[in-house]
Amino acid sequence: xxxxxxxxxxxxxxxxxxxxxxxxxxxxxxxxxxxxxxxxxxxxxxxxxxxxxxxxxxxxxxxxxxxxxxxxxxxxxxxxxxxxxxxxxxxxxxxxxxxxxxxxxxxxxxxxxxxxxxxxxxxxxxxxxxxxxxxxxxxxxxxxxxxxxxxxxxxxxxxxxxxxxxxxxxxxxxxxxxxxxxxxxxxxxxxxxxxxxxxxxxxxxxxxxxxxxxxxxxxxxxxxxxxxxxxxxxxxxxxxxxxxxxxxxxxxxxxxxxxxxxxxxxxxxxxxxxxxxxxxxxxxxxxxxxxxxxxxxxxxxxxxxxxxxxxxxxxxxxxxxxxxxx
Amino acid sequence: xxxxxxxxxxxxxxxxxxxxxxxxxxxxxxxxxxxxxxxxxxxxxxxxxxxxxxxxxxxxxxxxxxxxxxxxxxxxxxxxxxxxxxxxxxxxxxxxxxxxxxxxxxxxxxxxxxxxxxxxxxxxxxxxxxxxxxxxxxxxxxxxxxxxxxxxxxxxxxxxxxxxxxxxxxxxxxxxxxxxxxxxxxxxxxxxxxxxxxxxxxxxxxxxxxxxxxxxxxxxxxxxxxxxxxxxxxxxxxxxxxxxxxxxxxxxxxxxxxxxxxxxxxxxxxxxxxxxxxxxxxxxxxxxxxxxxxxxxxxxxxxxxxx
Ligand SMILES: Nc1ncnc2c1ncn2[C@@H]1O[C@H](COP(=O)(O)OP(=O)(O)O)[C@@H](O)[C@H]1O
Ligand code: SF4
Ligand SMILES: [Mg+2]
Numbered sequence: 001x002x003x004x005x006x007x008x009x010x011x012x013x014x015x016x017x018x019x020x021x022x023x024x025x026x027x028x029x030x031x032x033x034x035x036x037x038x039x040x041x042x043x044x045x046x047x048x049x050x051x052x053x054x055x056x057x058x059x060x061x062x063x064x065x066x067x068x069x070x071x072x073x074x075x076x077x078x079x080x081x082x083x084x085x086x087x088x089x090x091x092x093x094x095x096x097x098x099x100x101x102x103x104x105x106x107x108x109x110x111x112x113x114x115x116x117x118x119x120x121x122x123x124x125x126x127x128x129x130x131x132x133x134x135x136x137x138x139x140x141x142x143x144x145x146x147x148x149x150x151x152x153x154x155x156x157x158x159x160x161x162x163x164x165x166x167x168x169x170x171x172x173x174x175x176x177x178x179x180x181x182x183x184x185x186x187x188x189x190x191x192x193x194x195x196x197x198x199x200x201x202x203x204x205x206x207x208x209x210x211x212x213x214x215x216x217x218x219x220x221x222x223x224x225x226x227x228x229x230x231x232x233x234x235x236x237x238x239x240x241x242x243x244x245x246x247x248x249x250x251x252x253x254x255x256x257x258x259x260x261x262x263x264x265x266x267x268x269x270x271x272x273x274x275x276x277x278x279x280x281x282x283x284x285x286x287x288x289x290x291x292x293x294x295x296x297x298x299x300x301x302x303x304x305x306x307x308x309x310x311x312x313x314x315x316x317x318x319x320x321x322x323x324x325x326x
Numbered sequence: 327x328x329x330x331x332x333x334x335x336x337x338x339x340x341x342x343x344x345x346x347x348x349x350x351x352x353x354x355x356x357x358x359x360x361x362x363x364x365x366x367x368x369x370x371x372x373x374x375x376x377x378x379x380x381x382x383x384x385x386x387x388x389x390x391x392x393x394x395x396x397x398x399x400x401x402x403x404x405x406x407x408x409x410x411x412x413x414x415x416x417x418x419x420x421x422x423x424x425x426x427x428x429x430x431x432x433x434x435x436x437x438x439x440x441x442x443x444x445x446x447x448x449x450x451x452x453x454x455x456x457x458x459x460x461x462x463x464x465x466x467x468x469x470x471x472x473x474x475x476x477x478x479x480x481x482x483x484x485x486x487x488x489x490x491x492x493x494x495x496x497x498x499x500x501x502x503x504x505x506x507x508x509x510x511x512x513x514x515x516x517x518x519x520x521x522x523x524x525x526x527x528x529x530x531x532x533x534x535x536x537x538x539x540x541x542x543x544x545x546x547x548x549x550x551x552x553x554x555x556x557x558x559x560x561x562x563x564x565x566x567x568x569x570x571x572x573x574x575x576x577x578x579x580x581x582x583x584x585x586x587x588x589x590x591x592x593x594x595x596x597x598x599x600x601x602x603x604x605x606x607x608x609x610x611x612x613x614x615x616x617x618x619x620x621x622x623x624x625x626x627x628x629x630x631x632x633x
Pocket of ligand 3: 043046047048179
């Protein structure tokens with residue numbers, strides 16, 4: 001039994017302009033202690049999938065129209081809200097991108113950390129406060145005891161994100177979802193925060209879903225990767241294999257667009273065009289208007305997730321050519 | 327913080343002088359107060375002269391103002407022309423109006439915020455549209471009309487309450503006048519709370535609170551409401567002054583002998599010391615209320631620092 005198994009998930013948003021099909025049949029699994037990196041351009045449905053797992057989707061306008069989310073063997077989507085609430089924060093936790101807006105501006109960080117213990121474990125004010133200080137020390141916030149009464153805006157960006165991490169770790173959950181945890185940070189502190197997260201994950205053997213569009217980060221910490229495009233997973237693979245030989249033109253496009261030291265000064269190969277509107281996803285392969293390999297069949301037939309190897313899948317009709325062409 | 331308060335208090339001085347001087351000039355420039363004292367009869371010139379001297383009315387207006395202000399700061403608000411000290415009128419009038427205004431604020435908080443939260447969380451639903459319409463009606467109909475109507479229906483026609491408030495103005499008799507006084511502000515509080523709640527409900531920190539596994543109630547009260555009330559509290563603070571002024575109308579409708587009543591009497595009888603005295607105190611109340619709001623703001627929103 002996997003820690004988390006998302007099966008054929010569909011999510012749509014009813015907006016004034018029409019129905020945005022944000023997630024269209026996503027499946028992935030995360031084992032205990034494993035790190036899954038979810039990759040893809042902005043708007044590809046990474047966050048929405050994660051929010052569906054956490055049970056914090058905006059409903060309405062959002063709606064889960066199909067699929068299952070199995071967490072430790074239980075289908076979350078069929079649980080009553082009260083039971084899901086108890087899982088949230090204690091068994092699975094989420095780290096958001098922008099810690100400044102994600103922390104409550106008018107409550108002290110100590111209160112916000114202590115709240116986890118008070119609500120889920122019924123600890124008293126004092127004891128919860130002491131645990132909050134411990135947590136802050138754990139994520140290496142200097143002078144934690146003095147700063148526990150400070151407000152979020154009094155911390156630097158990196159320290160704030162550490163507090164978010166501390167909050168997620170408070171009850172030692174089995175699964176952590178980190179939604180672009182370093183995107184809002186200065187480049188210099190990005191690595192530190194990422195290291196801290198990876199270290200704590202190892203220590204607690206938690207499952208980690210790391211949502212990012214930074215391929216550089218992924219190589220160091222992830223075990224496997226799921227690449228998303230227009231609400232679908234187009235490729236999944238163990239990290240090393242994917243970097244060595246992508247089995248989907250979109251993945252190859254992403255890899256080619258990483259700036260590399262040995263190609264300094266050269267033009268980057270940015271994927272041409274824009275992701276499709278989710279209100280009107282093109283028929284066939286959603287990537288076909290941008291794909292350099294696209295052929296007639298790509299405009300009519302939607303590619304299934306082909307089995308490339310035991311641990312690899314690719315949603316490209318011509319995944320074999322990706323390998324042959326090398 | 328301390329330095330900020332001192333600075334603010336100093337800044338109040340010119341505002342205080344400006345407003346009180348203006349009202350002083352206005353009151354003393356309108357007609358001759360000595361003539362007004364004698365009503366229809368023309369005063370005997372010698373007596374009039376004596377009175378003018380006694381009340382400093384023979385001096386230039388700025389000098390009168392300076393003398394008056396000097397007296398005020400020794401606690402002497404002068405006498406009404408009938409000889410009764412103005413401070414005596416204040417001692418009976420202010421407690422009544424303060425009770426009335428406090429009641430109005432309580433209504434605004436209890437009813438306004440509750441309605442605002444309910445509608446803010448249910449935007450676009452029937453209860454939201456209904457309450458929104460109602461607030462629009464309340465805001466657009468003058469207080470004089472709603473007040474008189476309520477007095478007629480509840481007081482005269484159905485006889486649920488006594489239509490006029492007795493001179494002592496006990497709290498029970500002030501309930502309806504308090505509600506009438508609150509009504510327009512209450513509608514604003516409802517709308518302000520609603521907008522603020524709806525806006526904050528989409529904020530990232532609310533999503534975090536949900537992700538922490540907090541109950542719906544705790545997310546709403548501890549996280550959403552706490553943030554949404556910042557602009558509402560500011561409004562309530564500045565409303566203290568408005569309520570005092572609004573009491574003028576309400577007190578007349580229900581014949582309450584408060585500040586508004588005394589002010590009205592002072593105006594129609596051209597009783598200058600009364601008018602100037604009451605307005606001066608109102609100006610002070612208004613200025614202090616504003617300072618209090620600014621300080622409260624810093625308590626509610628830790629991001630605000632006063633230097
Ligand atoms: N609250 C919402 N209301 C309406 N549409 C939404 C909402 N959240 C997400 N969407 C839609 O879902 C799409 C995918 O969003 P998201 O999962 O956040 O992308 P990303 O891969 O960048 O995390 C968005 O482009 C948007 O069309
Ligand atoms: S299916 Fe066709 S369009 Fe889609 S990625 Fe493969 S080659 Fe490109
Ligand atoms: Mg996102």
